Ligand SMILES: Cc1cc2nc3c(=O)[nH]c(=O)nc-3n(C[C@H](O)[C@H](O)[C@H](O)COP(=O)(O)O)c2cc1C
């Protein structure tokens with residue numbers, strides 16, 4: 001069996017989880033493909049491949065840019081492990097969406113997982129799942145990988161899993177209701193949301209690092225083009241001087257309501 005990882009990961013958490021799971025399988029030769037900047041090559045996967053696919057959750061769905069990158073994927077009966085990585089709020093329909101997409105593309109799902117990554121909007125002032133996936137999360141990813149390897153060497157390696165049956169994260173219903181009502185209130189009031197990060201010119205050294213980090217090529221002449229920006233915050237986290245920020249009202253709301261640690265879940 002050839003083991004592959006495929007990740008879309010502007011701030012690196014989905015990639016880290018995918019690689020941890022792959023490492024846990026104990027297989028020596030693993031092919032890692034990062035589709036953050038480009039669609040993966042039209043690779044002909046087949047029945048001797050296992051592909052671990054990890055993507056971030058945006059607004060309770062698979063990040064649309066990740067779906068866009070994957071549109072040419074063909075499974076041809078390859079085994080797949082579907083993983084969504086979310087920022088400690090909730091992943092809602094994302095895992096179902098990813099698993100349905102992969103099945104429709106000819107992949108055969110033998111594992112699924114929901115993992116936590118530091119929220120893209122997390123800042124020192126509004127911390128949300130800071131530093132995750134941390135050591136504990138990576139141990140969990142490795143354990144998941146070990147389980148996958150055991151399944152591959154069992155007498156029923158291709159037993160399918162139904163991602164809809166995965167255990168839900170523990171969530172206080174009142175907190176989630178409060179979050180949703182607040183957001184609905186903002187929408188009703190026509191509250192303006194920032195369309196892209198902004199730059200503090202006093203801190204910016206014009207090093208251009210942010211333009212190189214941006215997965216959509218949205219930053220030109222130090223300005224992020226709103227139409228191209230996917231609000232991934234890679235440029236914010238990657239700016240060496242802290243000049244770039246994304247002043248979204250979601251950051252304090254998420255930090256306040258979703259500080260309780262959620263746990264990763266997986267099924268094999
Ligand atoms: C536009 C946007 C929307 C997001 N929506 C959610 C969400 O609905 N639920 C959640 O828990 N995290 C959400 N997140 C946080 C990301 O899922 C999380 O930070 C993830 O670890 C990022 O993956 P990456 O490091 O691979 O880019 C969102 C992030 C962004 C940028």
Ligand code: SF4
Nearest residue numbers: 204205207208210239
């Ligand atoms: S990475 Fe930061 S300092 Fe460098 S150009 Fe971008 S905003 Fe300016």
Ligand code: SF4
Nearest residue numbers: 214229230232233235
């Ligand atoms: S400009 Fe937008 S898309 Fe580009 S890195 Fe920054 S937040 Fe992400």
